[in-house]
Amino acid sequence: MAALHDKFGRAITDLRISITDRCNYKCVYCRTGNEGALYGDLPFEDYLRMARVLVNMGITKVRLTGGEPLLRNGVVELVRELAKLKTQGLKPRSNNGFGDAAEAAPFQNSHGSGEPLDIALTTNGHLLADLAKPLKDAGLTRVTVSMDAVDPDRFARITRVPNGYDQVLAGIRAARRAGLWPLKVNCVLMRGFNEDQIIPFGMFAREEGVTVRFIEFMPLEEGRTWAPDTVVTLDEILARMAEYRPLVEIPHGRSETARRYRFEDGIGEIGIIAPVSHPFCGHCSRIRITSDGKIRTCLFSVWDHDLHAQMRRGASDEELAEWIRDVVTKKEERHHIGEPDFVPASRTMVHIGG
Numbered sequence: 001m002a003a004l005h006d007k008f009g010r011a012i013t014d015l016r017i018s019i020t021d022r023c024n025y026k027c028v029y030c031r032t033g034n035e036g037a038l039y040g041d042l043p044f045e046d047y048l049r050m051a052r053v054l055v056n057m058g059i060t061k062v063r064l065t066g067g068e069p070l071l072r073n074g075v076v077e078l079v080r081e082l083a084k085l086k087t088q089g090l091k092p093r094s095n096n097g098f099g100d101a102a103e104a105a106p107f108q109n110s111h112g113s114g115e116p117l118d119i120a121l122t123t124n125g126h127l128l129a130d131l132a133k134p135l136k137d138a139g140l141t142r143v144t145v146s147m148d149a150v151d152p153d154r155f156a157r158i159t160r161v162p163n164g165y166d167q168v169l170a171g172i173r174a175a176r177r178a179g180l181w182p183l184k185v186n187c188v189l190m191r192g193f194n195e196d197q198i199i200p201f202g203m204f205a206r207e208e209g210v211t212v213r214f215i216e217f218m219p220l221e222e223g224r225t226w227a228p229d230t231v232v233t234l235d236e237i238l239a240r241m242a243e244y245r246p247l248v249e250i251p252h253g254r255s256e257t258a259r260r261y262r263f264e265d266g267i268g269e270i271g272i273i274a275p276v277s278h279p280f281c282g283h284c285s286r287i288r289i290t291s292d293g294k295i296r297t298c299l300f301s302v303w304d305h306d307l308h309a310q311m312r313r314g315a316s317d318e319e320l321a322e323w324i325r326d327v328v329t330k331k332e333e334r335h336h337i338g339e340p341d342f343v344p345a346s347r348t349m350v351h352i353g354g
């Protein structure tokens with residue numbers, strides 16, 4: 001079977017599956033303070049079948065997300081089942097970005113088929129302390145914890161949850177003890193809420209031995225509060241961190257979303273994910289499945305593609321693969337954040353799966 005790529009020659013190797021759009025946090029950059037309507041979720045067998053079909057098409061990395069994925073009972077079992085899937089040994093030859101037709105088939109067969117799938121999870125960490133070891137034992141490769149302040153009061157103001165800070169910190173430490181390593185901590189910076197946390201997070205990265213990744217705020221929030229000046233940009237983050245300690249850029253892979261930096265003395269690493277000021281759409285290798293089984297080819301898509309409806313009508317795995325291949329050809333070239341023709345995505349982040 002030919003491996004998956006879009007019409008711009010980008011290899012699609014990275015799948016994100018949202019397993020619920022419920023969340024126990026109401027972070028200011030993501031949600032309003034109110035409980036909104038939910039799209040709902042599916043039995044785990046359905047996500048497993050979707051994953052199996054896509055792994056057979058060249059996906060090498062699956063990230064579980066939400067909503068908050070750890071709210072779903074049985075998530076450890078899901079990871080155990082995913083860990084039984086093996087990649088097809090289809091290695092991307094290049095991810096050449098925009099429209100280079102000369103490399104329109106960016107895969108070549110390697111001899112090493114059957115490698116374990118890379119299984120990652122993004123969580124707010126609230127329930128991680130007890131689940132880190134079972135998840136690791138079940139086959140989870142990596143975890144990313146979202147944490148937007150290293151100060152308990154500020155943390156409560158951002159998440160709208162009192163007393164969450166200590167629990168998340170315990171989750172991070174439990175993940176480390178369980179060997180879920182290297183551990184990434186994601187911090188969305190939003191002006192007026194936490195831009196003063198840049199240096200404290202630099203210290204945190206050094207003290208806890210985690211990679212802290214700052215993410216530029218994107219217009220995917222429920223409250224539609226985004227404006228260009230609410231974004232704390234890569235340049236600003238770097239300038240602020242340099243007041244604390246000198247940084248050295250680490251060379252990074254083309255499809256990596258984060259620019260990486262280490263502190264000059266070799267202790268501690270940070271990353272910056274800058275989709276607004278430095279878009280990386282040309283190297284995007286991702287598609288997403290929402291909790292209700294829709295494929296999204298871009299965070300900023302204005303429509304979904306109903307994979308679960310294809311399953312309900314009784315499509316075989318081969319038919320699903322053909323249908324997915326067609327959907328992937330429709331992957332957007334890039335986002336249009338900040339441009340006059342920007343159209344908001346048809347779903348907000350909590351209902352997509354970040």
Ligand code: SAM
Nearest residue numbers: 030066067068122123124146186217218349354
């Ligand atoms: N509940 C999990 C968590 O907190 O990590 C997974 C879902 S959450 C939607 C996934 C990621 O999206 C988190 O790192 C979160 O900080 C990020 N996120 C949510 N809204 C965002 C926005 N408007 N701009 C940038 N990142 C956002």
